[in-house]
Amino acid sequence: MKPRQQNTIVALSKSEKNSFYVYFKERIKEVSEMFMAIPYYPKSIHFAMMANSNPDFIRLIRQFGLKVFVNSALHLELAQEIGYQKDEIVFAASAMNDDLMTSVKDAGATLILDSLGQFKRWNSLFPDQKVGLRCNIGDSVKAKESIAGYFIGQESRLGLTPDELQQLAGHGQIEGLHVYVGTNITDVDYFIYCYEEIIRLTQLFPSISYLDFGGGFGLDETGESIFDFEAYYKKVSGLMSKLSNQLGKEIKLMLEPGRIIGGDAGFFVCKVVDVKKRNGKQLIGVNASSVQFPRPLLYPDKTFHPVTLLNNNGRETKINDQQDSIIYGCSTYSRDFLAKNIQLPKARPDDIVVLGYAGSYSASAYTSFLGFPPAKEIFV
Ligand SMILES: Cc1ncc(COP(=O)(O)O)c(C=O)c1O
Numbered sequence: 001m002k003p004r005q006q007n008t009i010v011a012l013s014k015s016e017k018n019s020f021y022v023y024f025k026e027r028i029k030e031v032s033e034m035f036m037a038i039p040y041y042p043k044s045i046h047f048a049m050m051a052n053s054n055p056d057f058i059r060l061i062r063q064f065g066l067k068v069f070v071n072s073a074l075h076l077e078l079a080q081e082i083g084y085q086k087d088e089i090v091f092a093a094s095a096m097n098d099d100l101m102t103s104v105k106d107a108g109a110t111l112i113l114d115s116l117g118q119f120k121r122w123n124s125l126f127p128d129q130k131v132g133l134r135c136n137i138g139d140s141v142k143a144k145e146s147i148a149g150y151f152i153g154q155e156s157r158l159g160l161t162p163d164e165l166q167q168l169a170g171h172g173q174i175e176g177l178h179v180y181v182g183t184n185i186t187d188v189d190y191f192i193y194c195y196e197e198i199i200r201l202t203q204l205f206p207s208i209s210y211l212d213f214g215g216g217f218g219l220d221e222t223g224e225s226i227f228d229f230e231a232y233y234k235k236v237s238g239l240m241s242k243l244s245n246q247l248g249k250e251i252k253l254m255l256e257p258g259r260i261i262g263g264d265a266g267f268f269v270c271k272v273v274d275v276k277k278r279n280g281k282q283l284i285g286v287n288a289s290s291v292q293f294p295r296p297l298l299y300p301d302k303t304f305h306p307v308t309l310l311n312n313n314g315r316e317t318k319i320n321d322q323q324d325s326i327i328y329g330c331s332t333y334s335r336d337f338l339a340k341n342i343q344l345p346k347a348r349p350d351d352i353v354v355l356g357y358a359g360s361y362s363a364s365a366y367t368s369f370l371g372f373p374p375a376k377e378i379f380v
Helices: 003-015 025-036 055-063 073-082 098-107 116-125 162-167 188-204 229-247 259-265
Strands: 020-023 043-048 067-070 089-092 110-113 131-134 174-178 210-212 252-255 266-278 281-286 307-310 323-328 337-344 352-355 376-379
Touching: 003 020, 003 266, 003 307, 003 352, 025 043, 025 055, 025 259, 055 073, 055 259, 055 376, 067 073, 073 089, 073 098, 089 098, 098 110, 098 116, 110 116, 110 174, 110 210, 116 131, 162 188, 174 188, 188 210, 188 229, 259 266, 281 337, 307 337, 337 352
Parallel strands: 020 376, 043 067, 043 252, 067 089, 089 110, 110 131, 131 174, 174 210, 210 252, 281 323
Antiparallel strands: 020 266, 266 281, 266 352, 307 352, 323 337
């Protein structure tokens, strides 16, 4: 957290009675612009709305030139309400029924299908409408496991396998190939290694006009490695230019970044209400529940959100008396934790707790389980 961000958070926590999210717009802009600066054309960058579906967030990234990727009827409607039209929207989901297919077709969105059965259904409904295919290339590459499991390979339920893709080879309705290699990945070479496999598959589909390489761009919450945009620019542009040259037509590059766009621009802020000791640990109870900050609930022991404790004057509390600490929520649910296995100085009621990397998959994952309202989201 930068000093300027800290000052803003402290000022806000004086006026906010309840826990809240705060997003720093400047950072969202900076990261959006990193994607817009990929030196390859044609391209379109579609923010994955599941990472943050707050309409203010979506309006903001629209100003910065991003389009959207959605996976449900509600998010499709929201994207349209905000003003996105036709191929500014990419839609991909699995197990879509006729009604949903019809809505996506009527919206004119770019659709990515997930199985042979889905392709047959689409083809019988709309034989003249082009479509893209999600490729599960995990048989051809060594898939990496990410925090939410596998997205390609035998362990993944998603996409068409190379054998299934082969069955559709040469079909003129297929205009694009899609892959999503995993999430929160900072290894540029792994992306490129997977993309190369998609490029090999283009031989099967002479009518393609785009490749959608999905999202997965990592935010290293531990600060050990960061996503190397410069290396990515060079490699992805090189791959795409070579392909376009070989095919004698311009192939559009599409990407669907989610987490990285606002992840480190957002903070979740709450206040200490009660402190107790258990097994030598300090248990810090706050005026928030993990249903409002749900990543620790959805991925127990797999998420990391740096925690800063500030006293009610806004100064960081002493860092030389660190103790094993847990931050727990204000419900009776036994698993209501916001952070575990962390070191924090002695906490006191009214201290401010700031959780970092809270801009993605946090507010959007709110659940009404336990009966707490969604936390307010503030953009500064
Ligand atoms: C198909 C697809 N594209 C993009 C995203 C966004 O991914 P990330 O937040 O890892 O960039 C997701 C997230 O699940 C996805 O399923």
